[in-house]
Amino acid sequence: MTVTSLATWPVDYPSDYAVVDVETTGLRSSDRIVSVAVEVLDRHGTVTDRWSTLVDPGRDPGPVHIHGLTAERLAGAPTFDRVAEDLAEYLTGRVLVAHNAPFDWQMLTSEYRRLGTAWPMERRLCTMALARHLELPVGDYRLATLAEHYRVRQLRAHDAVDDVRVLSEIFRYGLHEAAGAGLPLPLTAPGDEPGQRRAAVARGRNAERGTPAKAPCPWVNPGRLDLGVGLVQGMRVAFTGATERPREGLELRASEAGLYVTGSVSGRTSVLVTNHPRSGSGKNRRAAQAGTPVIDEATFVELVARVRPGTARVGVVPAPRGEGANGPVEVVVPERAEAVPAEVVAASDSARGTTAPAPDSPRAGARAAVRxxxxxxxxxxxxxxxxxxxxxxxxxxxxxxxxxxxxxxxxxxxxxxxxxxxxxxxxxxxxxxxxxxxxxxxxxTPTAPATSGRPDTGHLPRGGTVELPGGANPGRWTLNASWAWDRPDEEIDIVAFLLDEHERVRGDADFVFWNQPATPLDLVVLDASGPAEQTVTLELDALPRDVRRVVIAAAVDGTSTFDAVGPIELDVAPFQGTAFRRSVLDAATVERVLLLGTFYRLGTGWKFRTEGQGYEFDLAGLAASFGVDIA
The missing domain is CATH 3.40.50.10190 (BRCT domain)
Structure with a gap:
């Protein structure tokens, strides 16, 4: 079974992606990675490269019953510092794609921070957020559920190599669905250090229009440059420092000649191109340490004009993957803004045992009865x-x-x-x-009740309350707040306050906002899920007994008010679950702060209430009213 690729493609989609999965010793940022796998995808979701490794965490491997990696299996594996540069070559300049991406992002940034090495990525995309945006007719957003929906065969759950293979397939389907509908992708650019968020988000909103996609490199890396031989297809080329010609043009010439342009320098880099070899830049230092040859721009221009043929790699750029039992099936998608070459993207893989959804499956266009x-x-x-x-x-x-x-x-x-x-x-x-x-x-024709597709979760009106299932142990819950992607004149900040019986925070650590996005032990965590979407995740079971309520609010940063934002949709759900209740708050006009919802204890259980109360003062005023020291 095959799926015909779009004849056109949104111009503001990224040029390529790194689909990543990590297995770890635990769930906190202090835990360590025990395995990591990456698949590199081009802008249309085709796999162009793969890499994976086990990692010695230097400690107990943690939940062996989940990932299956015992201390004996990890014995002799490299430590993270030995694989960091190789991994960076697959990540640099790309968008990280992961399932529950904040977790993988946190674990990887923590590992690079321990090394004192710059984190090589700026943007990420969570496949849970993408599934939510596509309104897939599924009961939850777990990887196994999405794999079943797209009919991708999962062989070894919690094995990084197999999980990343499955996730690449899932993402490719979702990417094409989003492109066909002209949807913005839920890209976010979280800052790695406090105070970087606004600049990072601004970069994320200005997509790489016109940036050439990295061409898949089907040639074996022949090693380091020998000036007596010249450049050979498959060589890894890095650039650093100012150039006389536009850097993009030099990189494009290299890619078109069959060279692999990399954003970092490691022992596998064939040559570094720079006009300033003694500048002391990080790439120059790493080239000196690794013994990487260094040439100037003029030499590179001369050599790239006569690149020698390379040796073809086997199994890197996959051929079309064959047809299913019922023959080829085409999915016709509306034309979008930028023409791309016609190509066939296979939707099944006999070697992997996967098949694409049939045309009459829920994702093929069936709609719920509710309008x-x-x-x-x-x-x-x-x-x-x-x-x-x-x-x-x-x-x-x-x-x-x-x-x-x-x-x-x-x-x-x-x-x-x-x-x-x-x-x-x-x-x-x-x-x-x-x-x-x-x-x-x-x-x-009055709206009929939902009978198929997504369950009718119901609308919770302003001031409405609902009891959370699970009694005293409801588990992990999320509140997702989203607004129109093209409406905000200013940024919207989602914040949370953990309040005691006196309606006050116990300390400044109980104020969760963009510059302090988590409480100690990550019991309440704030994360961006897209350019106009933020999510608060709460470990309700683990909250101290003296935390009686968690109030979640939105604030307009700058001089605008909520009439410039329009409606805000709230989606309250178990973690990785579809909506338990939804609300739309749409009454704010001159307000700059809006209370969204409250999780609160009642008896031995928990309830949620939609708020909707707005105030004309700013976020600092709201924080002060809850006892936060804003001096």
Whole structure:
């Protein structure tokens, strides 16, 4: 069974990805990695390279019953400092893709920080967030569940090599679904040190338009440069320092000639190109330590014009993977903005035992019976938009705040008549209506209850409460807050306060925000899940008894107020689960701070309440009201 690739591709998608999985001695940043695997994917999700290794953690390997790596199996494996440079070659300049990406990101950054080495990545993408954005009809977002949904065979759970293989397949399907619907990817750029978040997010919002994709290198690395022989296809070339010609042009010439352009220097690097060999840069220092040949730009330009043929690698760039039992199946996707060569991306792999979803599977276009409605409004129609969204909720439809492929109805207010999302929605079959037309359609055909697809989790209104299952031990829960991807004039900060019986924090460590994104022991953790989405994860079972409530709020950074943001959707769910309850808060206008929701103890159990209370003062005022020392 095959899937035809898109004839066009969104221009603002990244050029390539590093799909990563790590197995560790535990779940804290102080724990160590025991194995790591990487698959490098090009911009369309095709695997171009692979790498993996076991790692000696220098301590007890931890949960052997999960990852199966005993101390005996790890004996003789390299320590992380011995593989860090090789791993960096596969990560540098790419987007890290992982399942529950904050965890893999945390473990890897901690390992590099111990070495005093710069972390080689700036952006990441979580496949759980991507599945949530695609509204996949699944019961939860666990890797095994997504593998079953996409019919990818999982051979050895919690084996880094097999997990990363499965995840690459899952991501490739999701990537094409998102591209076909014209969805922004949930990319985020978390800063590695306090105070870096805003600059990192700004970089993430300005996608690499026009950046050439790294060409897959199908040639064996012949080793270091010998000037008597010249450059050979497959050689690894690194650049550092200022160049007379545009760096992008030099890298493109190298890639087109069959060389592998790498962002770091290690013992496998064939040559370093620099006009300033004594600058003392990190790459120059590493080249000197590794004995890597160094040439200047002019020499490189001369050599790259006559690169010698290399030896073809076997099994790196996969050929089309064959057809399923029912013959080839094409998936037709709407055209997008940038033309790319037509190619066939296989959706099955007989060697791996995987098959793509059939056309009549849930992901092939089946919609739930509940209508999925997006309301588009002009900049000056905030109150009208809020009124119509309330009517949508009252009708029993599912209100959406972003355009995804599951939206089947778009209500267009007069000020949004030129919104480009209208054409995109019509492209994948949504019906676009005026408010009057939508009201007439509701009267004629009331929304039916959900009978298939995603379960109807229900809407929790402002002030509504719900008891969490599990009694005194509800486990790990998340609150995901998202808003329109193209609406905010300023950044939105999600924050959390752990409060005692007097409605005060016990100390400043109980204030979780972008510059302090976790409490001690990671009992409450804040993380960005996309450019307009943030998630708070709470270990409710482990919270101290004197923490009675956890209040989660949003604040507009800068001078804007919430009327410039529009509605905020809350998705409350067990960790890796689909929504238990959803809420949409849409009444704020001049407020700069908005209380979103509260997890609180009641008797021996836990409940959640949607808030919606707004204030005109800023985040510092809210923090002070809860007893945070903001001096």
């Amino acid at each position: 999925q409605v997006l309301v588009l409004q002009g900049r000056d129609e905030h109150l009208d938009g809020g009124r119509v969204r309330q009517l949508v909720l009252e009708s029993g439809a599912r209100l959406r705040i972003n355009l995804t492929s599951t939206v089947d109805t778009v209500v267009v207010l007069p000020g949004a008549a030129a919104d480009p999302r209208i054409a995109r929605a019509e492209g994948f079959g949504a019906v676009c209506l005026t408010e009057a037309e939508w009201s007439a359609s509701v009267s004629a």
